[in-house]
Amino acid sequence: MPPGITTLAADTPTLSAANTGFMLICSALVMLMTPALAFFYGGMVRVKSTLNMLMMSFISLGIVTILWVLYGFSLAFGTDSGSIIGWSSDYVGLSGIGITQLWDGYTIPVYVFAVFQLMFAIITPALISGALADRVKFTAWALFIALWVTVVYFPVAHWVWGTGGWLFEMGVIDFAGGTAVHINAGAAALGVILVIGKRVGFKKDPMRPHSLPLVMLGAGLLWFGWFGFNAGSWLGNDDGVGAVMFLNTQVATAAAMCAWLAYEKIRHGAFTTLGAASGAVAGLVAITPAGGSCSPLGAIAIGAVAGLLCAMAVGLKYTFGYDDSLDVVGVHLVGGVVGSLLVGFFATGGVQSEAKGLFYGGGLEQLGKQATGVFAVLAYSLIVSALLAFIVDKVMGMRVSEDDEVLGIDQVEHAETAYDFSGAGGGGSRKTLTEALPAAENKKVDA
Template sequence: MPPGITTLAADTPTLSAANTGFMLICSALVMLMTPALAFFYGGMVRVKSTLNMLMMSFISLGIVTVLWVLYGFSLAFGADIGSVFGWSPDYLGLSGIGVTQLWDGYTIPVYVFAVFQLMFAVLTPALISGALADRVKFTSWALFITLWVTVVYFPVAHWVWGAGGWLYEMGVIDFAGGTAVHINAGAAALGVILVIGKRVGFKKDPMRPHSLPLVMLGAGLLWFGWFGFNAGSWLGNDDGVGAVMFVNTQVATAAAMLAWLGYEKLRHGSFTTLGAASGAVAGLVAITPSGGAVSPLGAIAVGAIAGVLCAMAVGLKYRFGYDDSLDVVGVHLVGGIAGSLLVGLFATGGVQSDAKGLFYGGGLEQLGKQAVGVFAVLAYSLVVSAVLAFLLDRTVGMRVPEDDEISGIDQVQHAETAYDFSGAGGGAAARTTSPAPGSTAAAKTKKVDA
């Protein structure tokens, strides 16, 4: 029997219909986050790149789902091998799992745990795509996802959450993915963009979002889906920890949005909708690792600190010259680092675990553990992602030709455009209603047609 599976018996937990239903809903909410991210990113790019940006997120639903069933679940949550990755043949193809088997010590079926974690695996590479807007071949991106989740995400998920994983055994606290998801994706984004280079016109041409309403829609859906992402990570709510995480998710997100807007007003003189959306996402990112360890007051502090730090960080790309198109590094990497490290300061020791942060009498021990987790994942993902991008660039090529980038990647890569303006004003649209024969309007129409 592979680890993580127990059978229904008198001396083991019994299946909870309530927890099972709750976790299925949470899984659906996390699935929603990937198309929500597509909207969020899609609105931030120029019109000519909209469909490509949407597809770079959406394709992850297809690729990662299949890989997760084939071998991803086994690599992430199978029997531990050297504290680095897992492997259980019964998990391959999810073929050796019975419907009555429960996840290790919990009251939900293994299938439910597997599909919940699948949605995390789908979302993480989609996060990377925002840094690569306008310039990456779609086939190369699909290949990158395939390789990246195999050699980066699946092993790192085991480090952080798998029984026997070295960060898990060390006691690093990551409630729902500050290291495994956000730092992992942010570091990967930085690694890839250092290899593939800048967009044509970076720092010269205006590259403003083409649809801020679409950005706000995506941010709102992300906020909604994040409750499943965070609260569901406790795999039930029999002891109230999931409820605390739910509250802290809302609180930190609100604080981060306000902090970002405050910084933006002081620095640039305006409260922008893009700032509100980005600030909310920064708060969601930061509370993801820490929300099960801090109080609601701590969540306000985590959100506010992350909101300011991320607002400051998005400008670093202009100072240092790396083209992080949609601020994946500034929001997800910096927000993930902030949220993970702040556990070492604000952990109360009374919610998720007994571990206490510096401000609650715990000294520097937990902060040290958090720092190890942060920089281990950052370094591994940065280096391996850069190597993968380099290999793909030298073989199949990562970037579209410069002319295609300038003319628009949507038409070249997908043979479509996001918006059809051919019927707007004049032309055929102006004559869809024919004037009455013999009328003045009819005579004018004949002259125009002639």
């Protein structure tokens, strides 16, 4: 997110139809990323958990939207209080905002900025859900989302992007959410799974993705939507910074995918579709904080490093025994940390700001700022998320029973199944089809 811009009275911004339209399109692209994430996660789980995985993302669209309007936008982007949280009564219920009132220092309406940021708030808790596949009560998850965005996401968004927020004022660079979104979600995922425990059969039963085409579809839509997520975070399209971010998003994602696949081939002997999809997401995550401060060559390096390290990190759950079902920790936490820290090496000082990284003569100053942001958000989210999960678990129970988990959470929580094959074969019964097969074989022999 760009730093605040101070303007003289003679240079007071006026509403730009072009930038407003651009940001509305970007907002729609970011909204698309939540259903895309649902497809991505839904294909990675077993059949019996597909619908639950989809619903854990979709419910975020409902709950977070309402809370954002009621008080979330005010907490995240209202007038600063102590560099920790914001609050503006005009933003409560979004009721005191004029339809052409501009976001301070920019040429887009406050409403447009609010809806763009809303989409970030929606997808962040949805990212957490991938770590909890197969075993969390839907009502408990809904309550956790409401508590988590209130206590964790809204304050952290203010720290990182809100004028007066302590990380913002320190000069931590997070163009589009490496800390506020990905490290935040990844650390939260780790905190929750340490509380709720492992799936039944973890390390024993095969838990392979049931639909890799669905995974690839979700990854492709995420890649597409991420251009709005990243390029839109400059809040306009007047000076070319958003274009650099757009290009760097593509470049880093490509590099990460190739690096992940190369690691897979060397380590496991095959190029997998799951690896291609996961590598692409790792690159998208890593370039999110860094793409507005580096060159395209720097984006290649950031993507390649992220692809390699995230591919290595997904196996840590077997080493340390935490059940991160769909590798949220390995991809989003590790990718977010890598991208955020590498700003301190690859920032050129010639794109979004004058801050330079170590490789461009800036010394260790920016790296120190980045490390402060990374570990502050990681620690806060990890600890508070674990505490919230503990409270929800004690109040209503966070997990389904072991029997329900084995039966399948889709049936238990949603009374549905993802696929219905009862009508296969044109309505013919199983008996009729079985009887028909020998006759067909006899005809082939006669022929």
